[in-house]
Amino acid sequence: MVSETAVTGAPELSIDAIVHKHNVEPGAVIPVLQEIQETYGHVPPVAIQRVAEHLNIPASEIYGIVTFYAQFRLEPLGKNLVKVCHGTACHLGGAEMVAEALSQATGAREGETSADGLFTVERVACLGCCSLAPCIMINDETHGRLTPESVSKVITEMRRAEASASVA
């Protein structure tokens, strides 16, 4: 998720590059903020200031945009982003139970990041995979037809993979 531009140079320079790329578009502020979030995993405070300067929009207005749209995060993410679907079909399919089992397995309730920094759990209204209800998304992968047991297994597997990756 972290692009090359974020690694080289100070954050300000990468933000400048992102703004410059979208600069000619009318209404560019939202695509700019989206790309910043994709680069950093969240919208850092320095970004709001920088974007405000470049696009000549008051920082308060940018803050208003960032807090209006659910997609934007002001806090850094854990290593893995878990989105729990609470859409109608998932709700009827037992999403609450799966969410409960998930929070036990990850150590994070909805809206929180686990203490070990491995998982951030978010509640979403609908992922659009209703026939596979109940489902969750971990990073870009969708997992469906979940039960409290199977979702615990998925998390255990991920922990195992993380542990062996850090040893390697």
Added chain:
Amino acid sequence: MPGKKNGSWLVRIGLASCGIAAGGRKVYDAFKARLGEAGLDVRLKQTGCLGMCYNEVLVEVVSPRNESTFYGKVTPDRVPRIVSEHLSQGRPVTEWAIPDEETSGLLAKQKRIVLRNCGLIDPEDIADYLASDGYQALEKALSSMSPQDVIDEITRAGLRGRGGAGFPTGVKWGFARKSPGRQKYIVCNADEGDPGAFMDRSVLESDPHSVIEGMLLAGYAVGASEGYIYVRAEYPLAIRRLEIALAEAREAGFIGDGVRGYDFDFDIKIRQGAGAFVCGEETALLMSIEGRRGMPRFRPPFPAQSGLWGKPTTINNVETLANVAWIIHHGAEAYSAYGTEKSKGTKVFALAGKVARGGLIEVPMGITLREVVFDIGGGTSSGLEFKAIQIGGPSGGVIPARLADTPVDYDSVTKTGAIMGSGGLIVMDEASCMIDIAKFFLNFTQDESCGKCTFCRIGTLRMEEILKRIAEGNGREEDIAVLEELAQNVKRASLCGLGQTAPNPVLTTIKYFRDEYEEHITEKKCRAKKCPALITYEIIPEKCPGCGLCAKYCPTGAITGEKKRPYVIDQEKCIRCGLCRNVCRLDAVSVR
């Protein structure tokens, strides 16, 4: 048939989001590896959504003589046999194939116009779209029709907006055409935010060019030169496939200056939503494209007169646009042959919930709900009694089982108190609580309310509080009357569709299931055994072998016991989450 050489075998694998989530890529890789080893001349093709989502991963094998066999719930370990028996020796593996009666039962009552290519073509290959009459409607319009001709054809076909409001599309285009000005815009609303709806997602992932062609035709008709597709960020695969399709279309000259050599310029850009349901409302959507908070504004002026950056703008839903090329290609009469007098054509539904055969279906308007739920959907998945359907998402309402013979068309559905909506169709059985479903939707709309209008912002909150109290067994006698009064006021005093329709789930559940509300309030009883505060879970000692699985999952440590002896639930600690009953393999947990 697109992508099919004469005399060769073809294997299609459904790789839209549901297929991939069910493990489709692994199945695809298994086929690729196995076919390579066996050295067989078989075309392996990734496709989009076949619609039979309950049976993912779906694989279709087509013989050189065009005989089709569908395999459902395919796993990588089944691939070797399918390759060695069916593909090498021509013998279908019947025990894994979906029986003909099932596929014909599913398909017999459907008419796939919007979904015409879904599951058949490779969404990432424009050649497939072209082989399937793709972009021929555009060619026909640019070469032999005037913009007004195109509008007239769409008007005569009777196409109505599929996003939920059902406004006649031709009339809407006519308004924008008449508006003065040289800069006009076409916006495709792909911000499908209704929980339980995935029609637009499937079309974008399975046949993105159909939407692009629809936008081009709209642009030509209205006199616009630029288009935006506003897709919600929660659909990454749809965005990816759109990007690929746009690049292909651009390279082939369908997008850009001088489309296909004609005097018509049209460019299309993608904008991503940022997680606000209210941005599905057209004026809020325009605000979002303009880089502002997505808060709706007053109409008039309508977008057709003053929309994006003050210019005349036509906003259409994905499904509406996906119909356009078919109508121009086959003609208005062919389209209006389907449907009812005032609701022409077909409607795509996302059939989900407690239904046996959930998935994406497309039916002619006028089919009854009974036919949809039972003939196509196969009845309830639980085997329990069918109770009601929920249609129209958070803006819609419930229609009880006794009204199952209601035809599915705009006016008949509106008469019941619900709305057609964008296409989410949720089946509910006796274990679904009506207060719970009303509370669920209100919780959603309350959260998504932009906050501009007092009645929407605070009214929905008060309604939600009342529903919560009722669900917790603290309902009061006057609650139903207060809910109805609040509902009417919220509807009247809200600026946009979100607030105007948020009370619908409450109003329709009260209308048709008033006794359930009264039971919750006066008897503190939830007949569906759903509301946690009104039920108790108990372990049946005779059935419990003392395995301890339930205790392992209990979040509050309320279940205790010794191995091989029946376990016990401490009612003081139990939060009635239902996990114990769910994980118990021996049905030893009862609920009262």
